[in-house]
Amino acid sequence: MFKGKIISHPVPPYSVAWSSSSIVVAGSDKRVVMYTKMGKIHQQFDYSRDASEREFSSIVTSPSGQALIVGSYNRIRIFDFNTSRGMWEERGTREFDGIYTITSLAWKRDGSRLVCGTLCGAVEMFDSVLRRSVWKNKWEMTYVGPSQVLVKPLAGSGPFGSRGVILRSQYGFEIHDVRIMGKDRYLVARTNETLLLGDLHRNLLSEVHWAVEPGTEKFYFDNENVCMIFSAGELSLVEYGNNDLLGSVR
Template structure:
């Protein structure tokens, strides 16, 4: 939610500040001091804790509903974070994980640890599967096990003479945590599960099991590859020093380092897929006799065709490269530019098919000789193809007329 700031007051009010109009609105009001606030990873809901131990949740998806109390904590909650769970802690040396309805998922009691003092602040990583709690001279880390989906406590990070942690923030791409302390010191911690170098001068930084940062060392270009389904990234490859392909158990992530567009599609393959990157707007995946076309930035397959001819000489893809002329059908429809996405390919050695990936309509062109090259023009309304006899043919898709050049 850009241009909006949610904040809590000592008098118990929780307000939202609209930066465009410079006016505040009250979301809800209590008579208890607001001690901590945070939002969920999607930014669609906020949770606030109060001095009386109450925990309230407000959802922007349902603005007509009032804020609801989901739980009452056993002490004054000062440390609050929201990832895949809502984590709350205070001065009783206990960290409690709640679900969105206030049900207790897990409790970690550290009262038997003499070095554990009051929890003052907390932060969650962007994927929501790791949390850090600030304590006296130490940082307590909790991670979610991807197999059992339960929270696990990791060995705390001891920092001598740090004293109390008063502020904490996790970088949006997940690779750094900033920690502010009582004495005015700001420390920056590097977060990394593992870091590897990839051929061609690329650095792969895995900040969680479902997120990897790909950075080109020479130009410092980077893209954050993150599975929106929380799947573990098992393999990452880079093609043509530009295109990123990351595999999970049941999805494929495709990214473009130049446009920073990322796609994630459901996929069940065996690793023998062939990737074609001849088009800057989409990736072509060939697997088991079928070609799947994935447009960068879209989380679903644009279209699928069945062909065994996958070389760039006999497969031509055009995605909104040039707008249609007004005479080429209706270029404008309802005030919006008509989508122009077409692919030309071979059904067999002597048959061409032109498929509209938007309307799913297709045109079939039969020839009497083997075709060894074809290409659509930018508007995808003309097809140029050549046969083995070195004859060049031009086909107009609008009038469905073929002429030999």
């Protein structure tokens, strides 16, 4: 926990947010500045020469900390954090005629909705989704960020009463290849460096480091507490809800 002054910003900081990697500050100088947690400038985006831009009035980070929205006059700017480069990248802008200054921003806990409050008292709500896919006409996968996926049954509740889970990589890695297995009770997903497993019935999720080539494993879900993974003559055990391998044997 820091105490005392961390950052000296050159203009009044109208809006401040803390992401997974930076302290982000914006204000009347039309700059978005990313500071390190030690108060050093890591990156900045300067729009002072853009005559159509006005002062930045609000900021919000996504629940995963890997996306950032900055609000101004009739406009929001969207930024994503590139984990492989360790840098923020601007993903574009959205214009909204007639809403005037965006005074507040909030993100739904699961990352699927963005809410804007305006100077004139209006409240606008927007979808915040990268893409959607459907698994075997039973489950909907909603990618709300590179490292976060909402998994929910299309019928409202799954066969074990599950209403879905928020699947998130604790390391910020991009999630791909999400599958529902074991009689629609267990979840298996991958990043480039980890394996994510989950019990949808009890809402228990695990993420373990995994260097095995995809497609070479066999998953066994006979035990409701442990997933057994067999690959290349080695048996690995992962307890649902635990982010470390329980053990492995050859």
